[in-house]
Amino acid sequence: MSRLPVSRREFLAGAAATGALIMLHPFSARAAANQAHLRIMETTDIHVNVLPYDYYADKANDTMGLSRTASLIDAVRKEATNAMLIDNGDLLQGNPMGDYVAYEKGLKDGDLHPIMKGMNLLGYECSTLGNHEFNYGLSFLDKVLAGANFPFVCANLIRGTTLAANPRDDRLYLKPYVILDRKIK
Numbered sequence: 634m635s636r637l638p639v640s641r642r643e644f645l646a647g648a649a650a651t652g653a654l655i656m657l658h659p660f661s662a663r664a665a666a667n668q669a670h671l672r673i674m675e676t677t678d679i680h681v682n683v684l685p686y687d688y689y690a691d692k693a694n695d696t697m698g699l700s701r702t703a704s705l706i707d708a709v710r711k712e713a714t715n716a717m718l719i720d721n722g723d724l725l726q727g728n729p730m731g732d733y734v735a736y737e738k739g740l741k742d743g744d745l746h747p748i749m750k751g752m753n754l755l756g757y758e759c760s761t762l763g764n765h766e767f768n769y770g771l772s773f774l775d776k777v778l779a780g781a782n783f784p785f786v787c788a789n790l791i792r793g794t795t796l797a798a799n800p801r802d803d804r805l806y807l808k809p810y811v812i813l814d815r816k817i818k
Contacts, residue, residue, distance in 0.1 A: 655789025669817040672713035676704060680727025680765070681734075683751050688700045688729040699751045706755055712818045718756060724748045725777060735769040740776040749780040757783045758813055762790070771806075784811045 639647075648671040676699075695701060710716050727750065740746060745753075752760070762785060762805055766774055778785055788809035796805045 657695070661674075669715060670713065671817065672709060672716040674709055674716060674718045676718075678723045678727075678763070679748065680723055681725060681731035681748055682728060683689070683730065683747050686808055699748070699755070703751075703755055716813070717758050717813070717815070720752070720757055720760040722761045723765045724760070724763065725774070726765040726768040731769075732774065735773055740773060742779075742791060744776065744779045745780040749777060751781045757781075759811060760785050762787045762807070778807075784808065786810055 678697055682698045683700065685693060685695045685701050687694040687697065706718060723747070725735070728746065734740065734746060740762050760781070760783065762774075766777075783806050786809060787805075787807040790806040792804040
């Protein structure tokens with residue numbers, strides 16, 4: 634296979650020209666008049682790191698934790714008029730605080746898990762379950778989810794031990810999706 638002799642300068646000039654032509658296209662001009670910008674922030678694998686503390690090293694660590702992330706979330710919300718905050722799961726297990734809440738302290742009906750308290754305060758709009766949400770059992774997970782001020786979604790988890798003959802008849806553990814209506818500025 635032969636290579637076309639394109640210099641770096643020619644490549645960059647071609648890329649710039651292509652970009653300029655795209656910006657001049659009539660669809661771009663029409664879309665710009667009616668467009669809104671949406672900043673989607675996402676967290677994942679929080680693993681009960683609510684506080685800026687490394688439980689394994691037994692010392693404060695201001696580079697970690699949901700409280701550290703809170704300042705970043707606040708900065709983005711000040712910068713972006715339209716912003717949403719979602720999480721990809723793995724919230725409940727991963728450090729000694731998670732084990733303490735699940736095994737030592739426990740959650741009674743109506744108790745608020747520390748991770749839910751933090752996420753509620755930060756204004757999360759939606760989350761899903763990660764594999765570690767199941768480490769402490771479904772009754773514990775039910776109590777944790779009851780404290781959320783936002784929806785959790787999961788498309789492939791059913792209640793019970795048997796699947797229905799028709800998948801549409803399965804009793805889903807959570808809604809498979811949500812549609813969030815928001816005013817965009």
